[in-house]
Amino acid sequence: QKEVEQNSGPLSVPEGAIASLNCTYSDRGSQSFFWYRQYSGKSPELIMFIYSNGDKEDGRFTAQLNKASQYVSLLIRDSQPSDSATYLCAVNKEGAQKLVFGQGTRLTINP
């Protein structure tokens, strides 16, 4: 079982709709959860992090964490073509001082 799993996609969403990206992780000791966005040919850039169960909102982005189900998700509201990218879920275990990444979900927003 992979430590962090994502559906590789591609996920295609019409402009203006909500894009929903999902991630599961295997280690119950995981403490911190991150979403990175990576445009083609570019480096990953941090979108959001979440530590506690529940929702965390930042502009059009909402991260959701359910530790009991070992599940993290990212919602993008009012999707724009500029949101088209690969979204990487990453997980950190307390004290491990490293991020373990999923394989990424390629998202395409169709105008």
Next chain:
Amino acid sequence: DTAVSQTPKYLVTQMGNDKSIKCEQNLGHDTMYWYKQDSKKFLKIMFSYNNKELIINETVPNRFSPKSPDKAHLNLHINSLELGDSAVYFCASSTWGRGNTIYFGEGSWLTVV
């Protein structure tokens, strides 16, 4: 000012050669990393250093040797390059501790021919 900068950005070299990639960060972080992203876009940690001390070595072949002369610099030297080493190598940095938000450099595209 680029927060995490690495050079060179592109590198094409022949099998068997030795090459280095340099990385510098001006964020004042005490932890630096090398990540490798393969052709399938899977991003995997190779090494991490905290205050010049090696913390993580993720079963990377010993042809790869990182060096951290100070906490703002982390270089990667690769000996006897193989075709399978072709990938994008990302340097990154963070503070030490919970949260561990990692900031990536722009990447170095290595192609071994």
